[in-house]
Amino acid sequence: MQNEPNSIEFDPHSQMIQFIWSDDDLTLAFQPHQLRLHCPCAFCRAQRVRQPFFVVQEDITVKAINSQRYGVQICFSDGHDKGIFPWSYLKEIA
Numbered sequence: 001m002q003n004e005p006n007s008i009e010f011d012p013h014s015q016m017i018q019f020i021w022s023d024d025d026l027t028l029a030f031q032p033h034q035l036r037l038h039c040p041c042a043f044c045r046a047q048r049v050r051q052p053f054f055v056v057q058e059d060i061t062v063k064a065i066n067s068q069r070y071g072v073q074i075c076f077s078d079g080h081d082k083g084i085f086p087w088s089y090l091k092e093i094a
């Protein structure tokens, strides 16, 4: 699954983000905390290797979601926006 989802739905109240591939009958749902924990940027990857526990605040929220051709950029409330989550990676961490 490398293709862009048909739609991305974000509920600001619950902070639930849903990626919907209606062509493939697939929906992946995430909370911001889960995505932030798995941020694929080089900085966070290095942090996770160095530290046994990569800590993310439980109440982290999403400020913006920018769909790119190959993945989605998430801007988090802690100011971090470096990670672009490839579509296939979302499936791995779901």
Ligand SMILES: [Zn+2]
Pocket: 039, 040, 041, 042, 043, 044, 045, 080, 082, 083
């Ligand atoms: Zn990161």
